[in-house]
Amino acid sequence: MKTVSTAADLRNAVSAWREKGQRIALVPTMGALHAGHLALVDQARRAAGKVVVSLFVNPKQFGPGEDFERYPRDLEADAEKLREAGADLLFAPPVAEMYPPGFATTVHVAGVSEGMEGARRPGHFDGVATVVARLLGLVLPDVAVFGQKDAQQCAVVMRLAADLGLPVEIRVVPTVRESDGLALSSRNAYLTPEERKAAPALFRALLAAQLVHELGERKAAKVLKVFRLAIETEPRLVLDAVDLVDAVTMRPVETIDRPVLLAAAVKLGRTRLIDNLVFGG
Numbered sequence: 001m002k003t004v005s006t007a008a009d010l011r012n013a014v015s016a017w018r019e020k021g022q023r024i025a026l027v028p029t030m031g032a033l034h035a036g037h038l039a040l041v042d043q044a045r046r047a048a049g050k051v052v053v054s055l056f057v058n059p060k061q062f063g064p065g066e067d068f069e070r071y072p073r074d075l076e077a078d079a080e081k082l083r084e085a086g087a088d089l090l091f092a093p094p095v096a097e098m099y100p101p102g103f104a105t106t107v108h109v110a111g112v113s114e115g116m117e118g119a120r121r122p123g124h125f126d127g128v129a130t131v132v133a134r135l136l137g138l139v140l141p142d143v144a145v146f147g148q149k150d151a152q153q154c155a156v157v158m159r160l161a162a163d164l165g166l167p168v169e170i171r172v173v174p175t176v177r178e179s180d181g182l183a184l185s186s187r188n189a190y191l192t193p194e195e196r197k198a199a200p201a202l203f204r205a206l207l208a209a210q211l212v213h214e215l216g217e218r219k220a221a222k223v224l225k226v227f228r229l230a231i232e233t234e235p236r237l238v239l240d241a242v243d244l245v246d247a248v249t250m251r252p253v254e255t256i257d258r259p260v261l262l263a264a265a266v267k268l269g270r271t272r273l274i275d276n277l278v279f280g281g
């Protein structure tokens with residue numbers, strides 16, 4: 001696996017492969033890699049002959065007071081994991097390479113990016129859409145792979161690719177979890193041992209809500225109530241936000257008569273964790 005840090009080196013490597021008729025997959029990440037990211041690399045390997053992984057802690061998608069500065073960074077360990085996972089190229093640019101002097105474009109995907117996390121983290125999805133658009137432009141992949149863990153991000157990227165007519169297939173990989181249900185996340189590294197023990201209550205609450213739906217409940221308000229009660233069983237978890245929305249449009253639903261996304265954010269001490277489930281329809 002080769003590592004490059006400039007857009008020019010990235011383009012050269014990728015165009016050489018393309019000239020040989022190789023299909024190319026892109027996996028965008030912010031590093032601090034775990035088995036969730038590696039599941040994306042695995043999916044990418046099945047989808048294409050060459051796999052490019054980008055590693056960039058994107059300042060544009062962090063708000064003031066968020067964890068941009070303390071976000072975990074370990075390029076060498078990440079490169080080793082990617083080598084073992086069979087990635088072909090690691091693109092790890094500095095900020096000035098992703099956003100060179102004069103960079104003036106912001107990509108805003110209206111609708112799907114504006115509710116839920118978009119409303120609570122102003123500018124977050126503009127940052128995501130802008131960096132993803134630039135990465136797709138640099139690599140021109142046949143396939144780009146994202147994780148269901150960030151469900152609204154997936155919806156934003158799909159809308160972006162469709163609206164701009166980008167010739168890329170967006171694939172979504174199911175959330176990879178620890179054996180106790182906690183979704184793998186680079187931010188889990190912030191948790192104290194006690195917080196780590198409490199953290200799976202988030203997934204259990206999502207499952208409880210899904211279960212009442214499976215038992216016949218169709219009213220969103222009732223399903224949300226079960227979710228909230230389940231969260232309250234773990235006093236260390238503070239519910240930050242929960243949404244029950246149409247799985248495609250990300251608009252709130254009152255009746256569960258189609259596939260819905262139940263997505264929540266909780267705080268555990270200083271750490272904010274997110275998770276979601278899709279059900280119904």
Ligand code: AMP
Pocket residue numbers: 028029030031035036037039040145146147148149150173174175176177183184185186
């Ligand atoms: P990040 O490095 O957090 O920006 O994540 C990079 C990609 O990995 C995104 O598409 C995430 O949705 C995906 N991802 C993160 N955690 C998981 C997980 N536990 N399971 C599956 N995909 C994940």
